[in-house]
Amino acid sequence: MPRPPGHGPGFEVRRQKIIDIAASLFARQGYAATSINDLGHAVGLAKGALYYYIGSKENLLVEIQSRVMGPLLGRARQIAELDTGPLLRLRLLSESLLTIIFRRLDHIWVYEHDYRSLSGEELRTLLEQRSDFEQVVSGLLAEAMEQHVFRAMSPRLATLQFLNLHNHTYQWVNPDGQWDAAFLSREYCVTLFRGFGAPDHALPTIEEQAExxxxxRPGLSLDPESEWEEIAVTD
Amino acid sequence: MPRPPGHGPGFEVRRQKIIDIAASLFARQGYAATSINDLGHAVGLAKGALYYYIGSKENLLVEIQSRVMGPLLGRARQIAELDTGPLLRLRLLSESLLTIIFRRLDHIWVYEHDYRSLSGEELRTLLEQRSDFEQVVSGLLAEAMEQHVFRAMSPRLATLQFLNLHNHTYQWVNPDGQWDAAFLSREYCVTLFRGFGAPDHALPTIEEQAExxxxxRPGLSLDPESEWEEIAVTD
Amino acid sequence: MPRPPGHGPGFEVRRQKIIDIAASLFARQGYAATSINDLGHAVGLAKGALYYYIGSKENLLVEIQSRVMGPLLGRARQIAELDTGPLLRLRLLSESLLTIIFRRLDHIWVYEHDYRSLSGEELRTLLEQRSDFEQVVSGLLAEAMEQHVFRAMSPRLATLQFLNLHNHTYQWVNPDGQWDAAFLSREYCVTLFRGFGAPDHALPTIEEQAExxxxxRPGLSLDPESEWEEIAVTD
Amino acid sequence: MPRPPGHGPGFEVRRQKIIDIAASLFARQGYAATSINDLGHAVGLAKGALYYYIGSKENLLVEIQSRVMGPLLGRARQIAELDTGPLLRLRLLSESLLTIIFRRLDHIWVYEHDYRSLSGEELRTLLEQRSDFEQVVSGLLAEAMEQHVFRAMSPRLATLQFLNLHNHTYQWVNPDGQWDAAFLSREYCVTLFRGFGAPDHALPTIEEQAExxxxxRPGLSLDPESEWEEIAVTD
DNA sequence: CATGAATGAGTATTCATTCAT
DNA sequence: GATGAATGAATACTCATTCAT
Known part of the structure; x- marks a missing residue:
């Protein structure tokens, strides 16, 4: 009894590899400047076979974007619901965000630079996801203000400062360099928490709490390796 | 970048206008996605005439980049040499940077997104200019640390935080919105100066000094209008 | 067209079904606009298996063409040899032709629209068959003129009028509509026989003769159902 | 004072020539089977220059279709409004239709074979125009029936017979052959008018009336040469 | 100064066909 | 018998650039 037409078992594996390679090319040369020919050459596949896997060039962009946003949003929601103080949760969120930036720097380049190449429907989805993530950050910052851990300030502006500081990191970071995500997160949070802190409020010892x-909670560990793969594939 | 002789008096004026329009188109649609035809249509000139003014498409990119880097570096060097404390100079630099971002948002979009479309020689020049600007920032931050106004920390990391916070602003800022460059600069500097400040050091009243x-020194005023035009044209 | 040996018993049945489906797709979308993928999807077979049955895409066209021409020519020759007056034979031929058009409208669409996609050898065969059919019509018309049932006129032009009237029917006919092949044949023949009839010659009562x-002769009945299937499969 | 960007004076001339050549290629090989490369080769222009004139391949189809329908509908409406008997008008309409078929045989091939390659909007326009033409025919036939010049019959079926007889002519006609449009029109009308005529009604001497x-009315002459060019270019 | 016309290489995508398994 | 994977040529279309006028 032959199985109905469809895709073989190796299909998805190879497909994911192709997206990997596409992300790295897009990151290096830009989405618009990378041709399907380039990709085929890099993958070692003729154009026809490539399309068998990818559907369309834009679809690659969608996949890359959701590889970033899927784990990021998933992790952000987990963290937001923890029963700890808002600062610890901000610290954990910061490290998660930086971890993803470190681990998938090429994806982030594409994500940050080429999202305008998406068409209507896909673009709307992406912008919604971005907005969802921002609201998690906003919520935590607002909570810190309500508890007078942070001084009163525009929650929107605080959010944007948090995002500026983290999101621009992809522009210069070297994942194999001297700094890792944990270190950067610690540094960024020191700057932000002291910058945002209420004048008369002694900031808690966040690093000890985080440790x-x-x-x-090892199950909620931020070990980037396992986390990423797991979420990325099932996403 | 001298032009061959024989150009009439209106040449440079018209050339600058074309670059203006190009910047706005590139910012909206991306450099790769904007055709010379689009530009000709927007300018009201046929393609042949356009090339008389622009030389090549890539040349437009070079012009736009140097319109950003020229005034920015010029202003940064002026500020760095002022005989005031490092914090005031950082504050003035911050406002200059944000002023340029506000006033030429389209140029900044192009500058940030499409610099990889530049070829070797031009790209190297640009990266050098970026590096020069970063060194001005680094220098001021190091000075603040030496004077124990800021706590001891990696000067490179402090620089990168300063740049992250400012440079990512173009992604979301609305020049006609509620916040202007002066306001954002104040806020960013509060965050950074408190975040970087030495623990036992009362931060000076920067805003009063700035005022x-x-x-x-009205001659060194940050009035963005005049400054920009002047530098841009003679650049 | 014999197939290499080794095919199982169901081969020919499945093959015919595939050609059925191909004809309906080609008729709806055109031969060029229908991909082998489309066909595989409609049939429920992967492309590889499809080629096992069809040989090539052009071969499908050949099969469809001969499914039309085979029964048509066979029936035309049977009718031409009947020992009745030429008008009755024309009337019977007309109904046969229309019956085939009605019963296999999709085949006729392909036959009329896409025969130019055939290559040399196949095209020549097809054109010969068309010419053979036209000669049967010509012969009957000439006979009617010789017997002074029809007025003297160019036999070629009479033939072309007969064919125009019948062959263009596929463009608008609806097999499930109010008119059937018998009705249209009656109407067309009234027009043609009165139009072609010798001025002083009372036209015979063809319809009564036909009935x-x-x-x-039920064995020569025009029942389209049985006739078609029989000829089509053994063809 | 330079004129604003647009098209030079030779543009439209060359454009019309390209459409001529396209029509001849499409007629010979079919629209789908004719590539833009083929066309460029036939015209003697590179692809880029071709697109400068044609806009898109589908646009060529639209132009060809309207070159047929424009003059045909225009002429049909003129004829329908003449103050003569319906038979003379049918005779004039018949000759106009055949004249266009003779003069632009390649256009008619494309018109008849490839109209399904048109997309929604264009297709709808075309079908409307076809329907308009059919209604002119229907109207004249109904008029003849009302005046009891023709026997009572389904006006729709009479129309379809008229159209079958004329429209299928393109399949075999040779414009340089022994028959011209006037001759064919005469013959077709004899067949149809005798075929449709009321039994006891002596048909009028149409040919004398036509002459x-x-x-x-030389101004309404059917001289195909002048008529076509005039209408085609201004259409 | 400015135009319209022309080029040719490049773009994403499709598709009939083959073949190892 | 049937599948999934691969190919390579073809397709419509775009675009930066050039140049005679």
């Missing part, structure tokens, strides 16, 4: 948290 | 400075 | 004929 | 008409 304790990681010790107690 | 006094603007009152005493 | 009597059908009563007496 | 008189042509003598008296």
């Amino acid at each position: 304790a948290f990681r010790r107690d | 006094a400075f603007r009152r005493d | 009597a004929f059908r009563r007496d | 008189a008409f042509r003598r008296d």
Whole structure:
């Protein structure tokens, strides 16, 4: 009894590899400046076979974007619901964001530079996801202000500062360099928490809390390797 | 970049107008997605005439980039040499940078998104200019650390945080919105100066100093309008 | 067109079904605009298996063409040899032609629209068959003129009028509509026989003859159902 | 004072020539089977220059279709409004239709074979125009029936017979052959008018009327040469 | 100065066909 | 028998650039 027409078992594996390679090319040369021919050459496949896997060039962009936004949003929502103070959650969120930037720098380049190449429907989805992520950040910052841990300030402006500081990192970061995501997160949060902190409020010892948290909740660990793969594939 | 002789008196004026329009188109649609035809249509000139003014498409990109970097570097060097404390100079630099972002948002979009479309020689020039600007920032931050106004930290990392916070602003800023460059600069500097500040050091009243400075040195005023035009054209 | 040996018993049945589906797709979308993928999808078979049955895309066209011309020519020759007056034979031929048009409208569309996609050898065969059919018509018309049932006129022009009137029918006919092949044949023949008839010659009562004929010679009945299937499969 | 960007004086001339050549290629090989490369080769122009004139391949189809329908509908409406008997008008209409078929055989091939390659909007326009033409025919036939010049019959079926007889002519006609449009029109009308005529009604001497008409109304002459060019270019 | 016309290489995408498994 | 994977040529179309006038 032959199985109905469809895709073989190796299809998805190869498809993911092609998206990997596409992300790296797009990151290096830009989406518009990378031709399907370039990609075929890099993958080692003729154009026809390439299309068998990718459907269309724009579809590659969609896949790359959702590889970024899927894990990011998933993790952000997990963190937002933890029963800890808002600062610890901001610290965890910061590290998650930076971890993803470190681990998939090429995806982030594409994500940041070429999202305007998306067409209507896909673009709307993406912008919604971005907005969802921003609202998680906004919510945590607002909470910190309500608890007078942070001084009163425009929540929107605080959010934008948080995002500026983190999101621009992809422009210069070297994943194999001296700094890792944990270190950068610590530094950024020191700057932000001191910058945003209420004048008379002694900031809590976030780093100790974070360490304790990681010790107690290994299931929610931020180990980037496993997390990414798992979420990316099932996403 | 001298032009061959024989151009009439209106040549440069018209050339600058064409670059203006090109910048706005590139910002809206991207450099790769904007055709010379589009530009000709927007300018009201046939393609042949356009080439008389622009030389090549890539040349437009070079012009736009140097319109950004020229005034920015010029202003940065002026500020760096002022005989005031490093924090005031950082504050003035911050406002200059944001002023340029506000006033020429389209140029900045092109500058940030399409610099990879430049070829070797031009790209190297650009990266050098970026590096020069970063060194001005680095220098001021190091000075603040030496004077123990800022706590001891990696000067490189401090620089990158300063740049992250400012440079990512173009992604969301609305020049006609509620916030202007002066306001954002104030806010960013509060965050950074408190974040970077030495623990036991009371930060000086930068805003008052800045106001006094603007009152005493009107020639060095940050009035973006005049500054920009002047530098851009003679650049 | 014999197939290499080794095919199982269901081969020919499945093959015919595939040609059926191909004809309907080609008729709807055109031969050039229908891909082998489309066909595979409609049939429920992957492309590889499809080629096992069809040989090539052009071959499908050949099969469809001969499914039309085979029964048509066979029936035309049978009718031409009947020992009745030429008008009755024209009337029977007319109804046969229209019957085939009605029963296999999709085949006729392909036959009329896409025969130019055939290559040399196949095209020549097809054109010969068309010419053979035209000669049967010509012969009957000439006979009617010789017997002074029709007025003297160019036999070629009479033939072309007969063919114009019948062959263009596929463009608008609806097999499920109010008119059937028998009705249209009656109407066309009234027009043609009166139009072609010798001025002083009372046209015979063809319809009564036709009815009597059908009563007496059921073996030569025009029942389209059985006739078509039989010829098509053994063809 | 330079004129604004647009098209030079030779543009439209060359454009019309390209459409001529396209029509001849499409007629010979079919629209789908004719590539833009083929056309460029036939015209003696590179692809880029071709697109400068044609806009798109489908646009060529639209132009060809309207070159047929424009003059045809224009002439049909003129004829329908003449103050003569319906038979003379049918005779004039028949000759106009055949004249266009003779003069632009290649256009008619494309018109008849490839109209399904048109997309929604263009297709709808075309079908409307076809329907308009059919209604002119229907109107004249109905008029003849009302005046009892023709026997009572389904006006729709009479129309379809008229159209079958005329429209299928393009399949075999040779414009340089022994028959011209006037001759074919005469023959077709004899067939149709005798075929449709009321049994007891002596058909009028149409050919004499037609000749008189042509003598008296030279402005409405059917001279195909001048008529076509005039209408085609201004259309 | 400015135009319209021309080029040729490049773009994403499709598709009939083949073939190892 | 049937599949999924691969090919390579073809397709319509775009675009930066040039140049005679």
